[in-house]
Amino acid sequence: MKVMKWSVIAMAVAAGTSQLAFASAQSESKGFVEDASLDLLLRNAYFLRDHGDGVQDQSRWGQGFIATFESGFTQGTIGVGVDAYGLLGIKLDTGKSSADGGISFFDTDSNGDPYQDVSEAGAAIKFRASNTVLKYGNQLPSMPVLAHDTTRLLPQTFTGTLLTSNEIEGLEVNVGRFTSQNDNNRAGWDSGNQLKSIDVIGGSYSFTDNLSASLYFSDVEDVYNKKYANVNYVMPFTDDQSLAFDFNIYKTDFDNGAVAATDWGGDGVSDENTIWSLAATYSVGSHAFILAHQRVSGDTGYAYDYGDGGNGIYLANSFLSDFNSKDERSWQASYELDFSGYGVPGLFWKTAYLRGSNIDLGNGDRGTEREIFNQVQYVIQNGPAKDLSFKLRNSILRTSNGYWNDMNEIRAFVEYPLSIL
Numbered sequence: 001m002k003v004m005k006w007s008v009i010a011m012a013v014a015a016g017t018s019q020l021a022f023a024s025a026q027s028e029s030k031g032f033v034e035d036a037s038l039d040l041l042l043r044n045a046y047f048l049r050d051h052g053d054g055v056q057d058q059s060r061w062g063q064g065f066i067a068t069f070e071s072g073f074t075q076g077t078i079g080v081g082v083d084a085y086g087l088l089g090i091k092l093d094t095g096k097s098s099a100d101g102g103i104s105f106f107d108t109d110s111n112g113d114p115y116q117d118v119s120e121a122g123a124a125i126k127f128r129a130s131n132t133v134l135k136y137g138n139q140l141p142s143m144p145v146l147a148h149d150t151t152r153l154l155p156q157t158f159t160g161t162l163l164t165s166n167e168i169e170g171l172e173v174n175v176g177r178f179t180s181q182n183d184n185n186r187a188g189w190d191s192g193n194q195l196k197s198i199d200v201i202g203g204s205y206s207f208t209d210n211l212s213a214s215l216y217f218s219d220v221e222d223v224y225n226k227k228y229a230n231v232n233y234v235m236p237f238t239d240d241q242s243l244a245f246d247f248n249i250y251k252t253d254f255d256n257g258a259v260a261a262t263d264w265g266g267d268g269v270s271d272e273n274t275i276w277s278l279a280a281t282y283s284v285g286s287h288a289f290i291l292a293h294q295r296v297s298g299d300t301g302y303a304y305d306y307g308d309g310g311n312g313i314y315l316a317n318s319f320l321s322d323f324n325s326k327d328e329r330s331w332q333a334s335y336e337l338d339f340s341g342y343g344v345p346g347l348f349w350k351t352a353y354l355r356g357s358n359i360d361l362g363n364g365d366r367g368t369e370r371e372i373f374n375q376v377q378y379v380i381q382n383g384p385a386k387d388l389s390f391k392l393r394n395s396i397l398r399t400s401n402g403y404w405n406d407m408n409e410i411r412a413f414v415e416y417p418l419s420i421l
Helices: 002-016 258-263
Strands: 037-051 058-070 078-093 117-129 132-139 157-165 171-182 198-206 211-220 224-238 241-254 272-284 287-298 329-338 347-360 366-379 389-399 407-419
Antiparallel strands (some): 037 058, 157 171, 198 211, 211 224, 224 241, 241 272, 287 329, 366 389, 389 407
């Protein structure tokens, strides 16, 4: 609970040294219908995991439809609105293996066969006073300690209450409680049977245009509680040249060690974990060069997606492997190129090499792992197909971390957003 006090103190100091937000969003409301939007995202996604050592390969190919409706707020001191979504995933192919292999596109039936489709609909009611919004219902939260997975065919969703306040310029405060999680490959609320409840409090503050920080605390009932902190600083040299530093840290305390003992080599009694990463990015023109170090300590490795979402790992070295095993130390060297500086706007390439070592395998041995990552993305800039995007990602993973098998993975996404309203 100390971090909650630190969060409140930090936010109070920020409030004392900042001006109130320059305008009330609610006072500028045009109405429930007038500010409404309806969007449809068409997502075609393909995963292939090519394993070695005699392990059968897994592949999934599907077509997703993600519809989102956001109403405006009614006028007045307290505005009322509604957000809703509809999700549909259609199976196109599942290869020769019925095993999911962690791809999480389609759940399997009692015979072990993948379902032909998966669908879900949800809605939330929202209230706004000034620049503070209270929302209850089905949501897609994105916070460092509670973040829905966006990397599959369909997103994860959660049910609960979230208060988001932006009353002070540069400061965002979030307080929430969620009691149900729906995985992205299943229909039915709390389909993963992993979440009783999660409480979240925290926020972020921009001290200047170049310096920002975040503090968060969460408690997943009967699983673990987490503390998270981030500092991000950008040091500009010229208009097109800068050096940026990004520091992230999680401190996790497990309830009775249940998760750690099952999946991460803990002893089942009061396990705890600390993981941090520091990344330095030198940007010049269209180029970016990144060096990062990540380190794990404690009784077990870093665990997430036990009721706090599949994206709850805001760390530098999270790629195909998260390099989050017990005692692991990992390094990253990567390069990014924005081709807009060479006359091809919308084309972007990233390549990275990561290596982890000192992994405690639990038998006195130490494991290692390494990953070569490449991703190319292109977004059409104009014409009838404007905003149509293509993304191709490849990871080559070689590991003795005691969790993954060696694999070569390909992920391909084709997405087309449509603004209907």
